[in-house]
Ligand SMILES: Nc1nc2c(ncn2[C@@H]2O[C@H](COP(=O)(O)OP(=O)(O)O)[C@@H](O)[C@H]2O)c(=O)[nH]1
């Protein structure tokens with residue numbers, strides 16, 4: 666994806682009316698601090714457009730970033746930050762996520778971010794199952810790839826697959842916002858699977 670312009674178009678809180686966009690949406694879920702904003706920045710080729718929070722999980726909003734006025738990257742509320750009780754957090758952010766997953770007519774895919782270093786938490790497992798229950802099969806992004814040794818990557822991916830009890834065939838993409846490893850693979854997946862690039866419709870643009 667060649668990034669021509671980006672814009673934080675809509676920020677929604679729990680009482681907000683969700684936008685009725687007419688362009689494809691790709692959403693990102695994961696616990697606070699897992700690297701959602703960093704991934705979105707990397708996808709947009711920006712250092713800090715999507716806020717990298719010093720106080721993670723403080724605000725529970727859905728942020729819609731429009732890319733080239735062609736599609737949206739959607740930053741979902743994080744979960745699992747200790748300041749608010751876990752239960753409250755999941756319920757509160759969860760309600761907003763649930764409403765979004767139910768009502769969006771343009772949501773094409775949900776990516777779930779998991780820290781590659783650790784066994785998935787109970788909240789991660791809940792979130793994965795819950796996204797499945799909503800009718801989406803999330804693609805897993807294993808974040809902070811640069812934090813583990815290369816020789817450990819496969820072991821950690823396996824740990825993640827087992828821990829989340831991933832549906833067979835689920836894509837797992839290791840990613841680092843430091844080295845940008847995985848970025849191109851994520852864009853390619855979005856472009857070919859969800860934006861229709863490379864099929865007849867997309868090819869029209871090249872003529
Ligand atoms: N080493 C490393 N640090 C990361 C990576 N992604 C995020 N971080 C750091 O983890 C913290 C939380 O990142 P952020 O993107 O705000 O997480 P969010 O709460 O999920 O949006 C920040 O200090 C980031 O710099 C990564 O791939 N590698």
Ligand SMILES: [Mg+2]
Nearest residue numbers: 701702716718
């Ligand atoms: Mg964030």
